[in-house]
Amino acid sequence: MGKNLAKKYNPKEFEERIYKYWNENGYFKAEPNEEKEPFTIMMPPPNVTGKLHMGHALNNTIQDTLIRWKRMEGYETLWLPGTDHASISTEAKVVAKIESEGKSKKELGREKFLEEAWAWTEEYGGNIRNQLKKLGVSCDWTKERFTLDKGLSKAVEEVFIRLYEKGLIYRGDRIINWCPSCGTALSDAEVEHEEKQGKLWHIKYPVKDSDEYIVIATTRPETMLGDLAVAVHPEDERYKHLIGKKVVLPLVNREIPIIADEYVEMEFGTGAVKITPSHDPNDFEVGARHNLGQLKVMNDDASINEHGGKYQGLDRYEARKQIVNDLDEQGYLVKIEDHTHNVGHCERCKTVVEPIISKQWFVSMKTLAEPAMKAYKEGKVKFVPERFGKIYMHWLENIRDWCISRQLWWGHRLPVYYCQDCDEVIVSRETPEKCSNCESTNIKQDPDTLDTWFSSALWPFSTLGWPEETEELKYFYPTDVLVTGYDIIFFWVIRMVFSGLEHMGEVPFNDVVINGLVRDAQGRKMSKSLGNGIDPLEIIDKYGSDALRFTLVTGNTPGNDMRFHMERVEASRNFANKLWNATRFVIMNLGDEIISEEEAKELLREEDKWIISRINDVVKEVTENLRKYELGMTAQKIYDFTWNEYCDWYIEMVKTRLYGEDENEKNTARYVLLTVLKDILKLLHPFMPFITEEIWNHLPGTEKSLIVSEWPKHKEENNYEDSVRRISFVMEAIKSIRNIRAEMNVVPSKKAKVIFVTTNEEIKDTLLKGEEFFVNLASASQIEVKENKDNIGEDAMSAVVESCQIFLPLEELVDIKKEIERLEKEKERLDKELDRVNKKLSNEGFVNKAPEHVVNAEREKKVKYQQMMDKVLERLNNLKNR
Known part of the structure; x- marks a missing residue:
């Protein structure tokens, strides 16, 4: 705590420190807690030897946003991380490694090869975990799982045997996809x-x-x-x-x-x-x-x-x-x-x-598909957006038996044994000592491993200790939401649903939130061949994790692809910088003590009630949007309120009070500034966790860390509709005055009288009470409120705002003679530019021979100069004929 918030926003100075602080203080940990409702997300496990890409960054940012929000709402939140052993890709990498050393998989033999594979996994398996930490994911690392863990391997074996005993797993000759190279x-x-x-x-x-x-x-x-x-x-x-x-x-x-x-x-x-x-x-x-x-x-x-x-x-x-x-x-x-x-x-x-036809092991799918279809029809599994439910149903209605055996060594080996003397097939939890049919001891285990999806289909419950009835399994299952890409609805989502129903008797999750792909700025899929991939870690290193996260969320709507523009990352960083500087302003003006809510409520002014009412509305809207998984819309609302209403309007409105002599006015403004800022930080925390936590720890009255602080609640007593209406009117009037001054190129330092004409009593009262806002924010020398336009003069610039006309006398805004002279010079300059560009474009040699982009640039200049000329002529005409 304290007032020593750094002068400049530099995420490198605190992101790593804050993540370490969260983790070491156990804020990510979750345990069964009967006093709280559970909220569970299972992280879609990336490949163990994988590297963080933009798809991972988007998917995990969405999950982290949801888990941080629910943690602040008071749930016992478990976000369980883990990695997948990725049979084919890992085996391919290990094979390439040993071949580069002059050895072969066959020469090594199964045991030695698996030693190499485990060594490879241990060397490269931690990379993506560390990369996810840089993104700020607040998952429970103490519960991290790997699909080849002893416990998960036991679950895989148990499921295989149970399905086999029910007649739902069989061996047969069927057409499969065969890779001649991977074999x-x-x-x-x-x-x-x-x-x-x-x-x-x-x-x-x-x-x-x-x-x-x-x-x-x-x-x-x-x-x-x-x-x-x-x-x-x-x-x-x-x-x-x-x-x-x-x-x-x-x-x-x-x-x-x-x-x-x-x-x-x-x-x-x-x-x-x-x-x-x-x-x-x-x-x-x-x-x-x-x-x-x-x-x-x-x-x-x-x-x-x-x-x-x-x-x-x-x-x-x-x-x-x-x-x-x-x-x-x-x-x-x-x-x-x-x-x-x-x-x-x-x-x-x-x-x-x-x-090609091949003798493989298959799961008979018709029996398992029926309950999965029923669960969707009954609304037990919902998709966001809903349209993806049709894809889910289409796959299930047209499902084929699932080939689960792979001719690989890295993975879960089939618990299947063959008698070499009588061809008896034995499926067993333990290695059989002799054939159950002929009692021969000449028995060999099937060399095949199971499809990687077979183990990941069990992820929502195998990770919680199944087949053991653990406390975690009873408390955290079924999970609440799955966040995943639309490309694996069939391969993973469906398999988790039927597996959960078959082995747990319940669906594994209630909601499936589908995220799209992150494409490049041109809308192309990111790929090695195109060389258009963007490394999330490079973005984090340059702009900070919060800027990347906010960019990914604000550009995203469920189920739709998004284009990644670096300009938007810079805009997100600028937003963080705006928040940082606004906080420094607030901290520098806080004083030694903050008055209580009760004291402040007695002293609130119109603008205070307006901002309190507005943050109250935003709290309600944000919470409702999060419940609907509309994260992009949610983030945009927080952004708009923070930048436009809090920073650009409220802070500017209260500066005179902060710099004045009235202690009550100062203390009330300080209280409101701090209270609203705290709510902004809470709402923004799930999206931009690092900057919000860093700022929070520098504010007074923040004993608990922001990550475990209470989510703001909408309060009816904080609705001040009259104040919102009045201040909204003042803001619109100020914008109109600013627009008039901008059109006339009037410098902000030039003060001018503003005349309002209205018969509306509430508006009159609002204007008179809010005169200081027009003086400070609209460069008004004074304001005058009239009921008619008498004696205003014909040369005043005007605008209309809700039952009120606004007039700015022209002679107070500009020296008309000098302005006419300036405009005449501008007209002369534009005449020359238009003459030059017209000559170029009428030259057939130039148009036909110059590169297309050069010709187009000249055409764009012509349009721009003509638009500028039209404005100059219009203003000259107004001034000369006034």
Whole structure:
């Protein structure tokens, strides 16, 4: 405490110190507390080896704003942090490291490789935690979790076994996303679709014992080696006579049936499609309906296998080249078209993903999806904005079984064991000593690990100690709100909902707040390839964390992307600077003692009641907006009130009282200045925690830290509607006077009489009582209040404000003769500029040869000079004809 607030706002001097102070004093910690209501947020876990980017900064700023607000409202707030082990990305980085050392994953073996992976994680795993701390996140670091923690691993194993025992986990051959480079199955979330320019090959499939043929089109000719049918629509008149017959597969000479299936779109392409059940998810379903069986023609490295005849051993793209050449030579190739289509790539290594049949472990989703849909329909899970609920429902209504096994070593290993003698499958919490079927001891554990999303689906309850019934689990579950991006509604949100319902009997959270992407100033997605990424830590280093946070929040509306402009960061820093300087002014004028609320209320003036009433309104609006998760709107309201009403108006209004001799006036103004400032700091704290805490600790009467101070409450007794109406009128009148003076280029030091004409008694009273405001804030030498316009004169400048006319006699504002001379000179200057720019633009050589931006600049100058000239002529005309 004290009055030694630094002269200049410099966040580097206090942000790190304050964060350490909060953390060391346990302000972030949460424990079950029966005397308080819980409020819980689970941090979406970033990748353990990740680095803070703008998306993280936005997402965590939103969460921190909510948690700080609720902490001040008196809730027992738990914001639980943690990181995800990120199977594929971490394994890829570790593999790259050991290969750079001349070793390989295979040579090391599983145990040694995992040692390397843990070492890598320990070395790089703390980076994002430290970066989040710089952002100011007030999460409970004592409860930080990692998805490979012992407790979370136990939860993962327990869920797998329980679902298996209920028949909801099974092993089977199905189409999955396969990365030939990483050598593993991928979830849909790990596949990035990019629009690529490719080809569409049209191929003749001859009908057996006939001169007819069917033309099919494909983007992947190499998969034709695995074709098991050609399908047409049952109602397609062109092909009805061929249904049940066979075609001879080109190059392979295998006979395959022509089948009828409603999956085929008659209007698309030729109305006939090749069916390759082992290499396409839709074909897989068709094949199952028609009992076509399977024929896989690729190895795991995407080379052609033994079923590919002469193409065996070729890479898929080399095989494609040769197949197309052979089709052409043998007369089967009808045509090749350019074709733009979306191609799936592995998000880690960027290899084109191959849809392929594979024996994997799956979760049967239909049974689990039903309760998740019901929870949404009954309003137990709400989305902000609501439109994202449709995406949630669409995914659930069209859900497919979930492939959960990964051919990786880093992750949760499947609790599955195989008897090598009788092929018995054993799912067990402990390593079995012998086969439950044949009692053989020749047992091996499945080498696969689980999809990363399998463990993160349990995040809201596994982090609280489940499957143990801990006090934390009983108190903090279900959580209150999830803040996440719209791109993982299916991959994460849905899985947490059905997992929570299945294992806890309750939804994991009530509200899902969706944040958009942070794009660059041009609206482009930030990416390494574009080189347009902005490092949040560099922004924090230059402008401070508060400026970054405020920029992210004020530019944000739920569910929508935002553009990141450096100018807005500078504006946020300027706002912090404005608050800092206003505080220094208040502190320097406080005196030794602050009077009590009771004493102050007896002495309040109109402007005091106005600002007290306005902050009271803002408290109500801000709290209501926060409840609706309208953080951007909330922050803007606090900004507008602080800058415009408190700093630019109220402080200016009370300066004469502070500098005067009346101690009662001084003390009342001091009390109101300090009281309103404290409420501003409280409202602003969730958004700009560092500067508000630093200022708070320099104000008198602030025993508790701001982070745990009480959130302001709206009070009916602080509504002064009459005062708000009166002061609002005074402010509008002052603005009008300032506008007139600005139009006439009158310097602020030049005083002039202001005449008000009104018959409204309340306005008359307001004007007479508020004369000092016009003298101090509108450069009035005096004011005169009249009921009519008699004797005002024709040369007065005028404006109208709510039942009142304002007149400023011209001769008091300017020396008319000198002003005419000045305007004549300005007209002469503008004539020359317009003549110059017109000559340039009428010169065809200049217009045709100069760069476009140079020509456009001259056109803009012409418009600007003409607008200036119009104003000069208008004012000259007014002065000369007065």
